[in-house]
Amino acid sequence: MVAPMPATISVRGLRKSYGAVAAVDDVSFEVERGEFFGILGPNGAGKTTTLEMLEGLREPDDGELSVLGLPPWPRNPALLPRIGVQLQASSFFEKLTAREQIRTFASLYDVPSRRADQMLGVVGLDEQADIRAEKLSGGQAQRLSIACALVHDPELVFMDEPTGALDPQARRNLWDLLRQINADGRTVVLTTHHMDEAETLCDRVAIMDHGQILQLGPPAALVRQLDTPVRISVESGQLTAADAKALARDEASGDAVSDDGVSLTVSTRDPGAVLAGLASRNALAGLRVQGATLEDVFLELTGREYRA
């Protein structure tokens, strides 16, 4: 009989309070080897504190915690070379070029400069090697920061809001890089409050609020579980009002029709019938079908009221 492989991360009953505030309140989860795991939550939900305890930067008040089979607290020098942590894009030495930064970080892990230079290429910064870190664009600095976290080839990588302030191009670009990092066999744990990011990248997500995990599972499963109507919209003017009304047959289960003069939108739990109806009336111009997203799950769980 083969013993099951221990989880890369195992957390049981984790707690951490700051004064009277329970930042992390009885959190339990496991992350498997090679998994891309996301921790989602609004600001102040406790995701950063959870991450910091996993990294060994903070001491848990209570609970069991094992990372790669080792306790991360107190600072565990046997664990440090096996994990990579990506912090803010500004966590660099002053006035050093991209190449000097990554070589300095490499030397802390006894990694040769040659490997550091290669890593710069992996994140696509070959041409920026001689530019000082503070002169890099936001996306480039973020890539450098990730390269510095990966230079010693860690098995497990932690990332805290990696696409924070990036423009859409830079974000997509970075997503490709993160997928590649995960595809290379590394376990990745990421915190974010961008739902699209979690949905596209993560194998599983934990949605946190008020220090607790509200839901845990693959993004698609969480969305399906939500059971919200699908919104189907086409260009206005292809159907008469009566025809449109006829499409939403099952009003009892929440079907509804609206027309704002630009789009005719039908919300339904039976999208097949509606689509067939539209097709038979040859009214599919400008068709868009929108299901629920992880964002809907998130808002459902954490509420819609604004928090500063």
Add this chain to the structure above:
Amino acid sequence: MSWTALRSLSRAMFLGFVRDRAALVFSILIPVLFLVLFGSIYKSTSAPRVSVVEVGRVSLLDQAEAAAPGSLGKVLSVTHSGDLAASLDAVRKGNEDAVVQQQGRTLIVHYSIADQTRAGIVQALFSSIVQQADAAAAGGTAGYQLTALQVEDKSLKPIQYLAPGLLGWAIASGGAFGAAITLVSWRQNKLLRRLRLAPVSVGSVVLARVGVSLVVALIQLAAFLAIATLPYFGLKLSADWWMAIPVVICGTLAFMSIGLLVGAFATTQQAATAIANVIILPMAFLGGAFVPLDFAPAWIRDVSYAMPLRYLVIGMQNVMARGETAASALPAIGILLALTAALTLAAVRVFRWDAV
């Protein structure tokens, strides 16, 4: 402790310093400019020639000049004027030291006691001129003769206190600001946290930072010595001047530990700079860096014993300029090291890795 890590951390920090123009200007250029500026201003004040306005004709001055040609000019510079009121006004304003008139056999000397040293010189000078003239008039040969021999001048020339004083201030600022700002900015940009997550010892990080500060302090020392010993400024190094090197090293450590403590409390770079300024600037005046303690009021001299900067400045001054033995710097070194130990211990206790 890994040597590779220590070497590359030192290299990274040193490059960071050298490429930071503001740091270079503040730690090296400005102190050196101060030395050049003050060194030039105070250079020529040591020769106390007395300036005298001769109103009307003063034959006694001519007699004195005739009796000992050239010697009077060494101590006296004489200008002529016919306007007594204007000349007296010049004395009142301190532009001239005295006005002399002769009315028959009476020599009248007008002087101000605003500068007591000058007043004393003026009085002594003219009474000796009168006595000599008296003796000559009596036709007697003088029974006694005065031969004056100058002893070696032990009082400090301006460059001898300016160089150690300004250098002490430069080293104190460099050490304190360097440590405080590094600590605060690394905590702010999370580099401190990043280093904590790497398998590198805290000792390596601290050692690298201290090493860089020591190199900077020794560059400051070299620059000051190079300039102060130029013939123009005329600092003559005493035999045991090399003992200034350990004093500089211990002073740097002491002020870095002050900076470390400041950095542990301050949360922003601005706050760190302000707090370090509040500590260093008054200390520069009270610890003998800007105001030489030899000329300072008694209360400053008393207060100076509580100023760490005093020991750095006096320690350097004794072995660099006063010609004292290497051993004379040992008490200063001991006090600076004890201070370093105490403050570092305190800084470690209040040290924070993170802002929260």
